[in-house]
């Protein structure tokens with residue numbers, strides 16, 4: 270049985286390890302993309318053939334990290350790796366990694382400079398890599414917790430956690446649910462003992478940060494008009510919904526936000 274301090278250290282180690290893999294894979298993909306110098310079909314083919322195997326290797330590294338951490342957290346040991354071979358998107362992974370090129374051609378066709386088009390394609394590429402590594406994390410978590418009798422919660426990755434994820438982190442999920450993510454999400458999963466309390470109390474600093482993020486994300490609500498106080502968490506849940514994304518599965522979103530359809534893949 271892990272002490273609370275040991276659990277916290279392992280949560281941080283899990284986040285740091287996944288973030289390290291992301292830095293390496295993203296850095297490589299970015300260098301290959303920029304290094305192409307020209308982005309004709311043959312160049313894009315070369316990019317895809319170099320980068321997709323690296324993303325797969327990164328997914329395997331993330332899955333191993335997740336399985337190791339969850340095996341320690343549950344006390345049940347590693348469950349073995351989820352099948353990453355076919356990729357975790359419903360769309361073909363190789364096709365997905367052509368999207369930076371599609372983005373770039375579209376921007377150039379609209380008269381943007383090469384520099385601006387390249388910058389936009391790099392944003393698209395960063396989102397692809399981060400989302401693919403996070404898919405490995407959440408699919409592995411579901412496999413690693415397959416026989417776990419408790420629930421789980423979302424663990425936040427420090428400074429980069431957004432308001433959606435802070436809100437979601439206050440909830441207890443059932444283990445059968447795949448953790449809903451969004452492009453750029455790097456949250457982790459922590460198993461919760463069976464029979465634990467449903468509501469989780471946020472500390473004052475987290476609550477204050479959440480108020481600021483919700484105000485920024487929703488265009489500034491009258492704080493006094495909404496009960497975002499501690500307690501049931503009911504009001505947080507009313508702000509956040511889970512959508513089914515055409516390519517990557519359950520995705521967190523604001524209740525009033527227009528949803529990215531399968532025809533308009535952001536990730």
Ligand SMILES: [Zn+2]
Pocket residue numbers: 430431432433434435451454
């Ligand atoms: Zn988030």
Ligand SMILES: [Zn+2]
Pocket residue numbers: 430431434453454455456
């Ligand atoms: Zn997140």
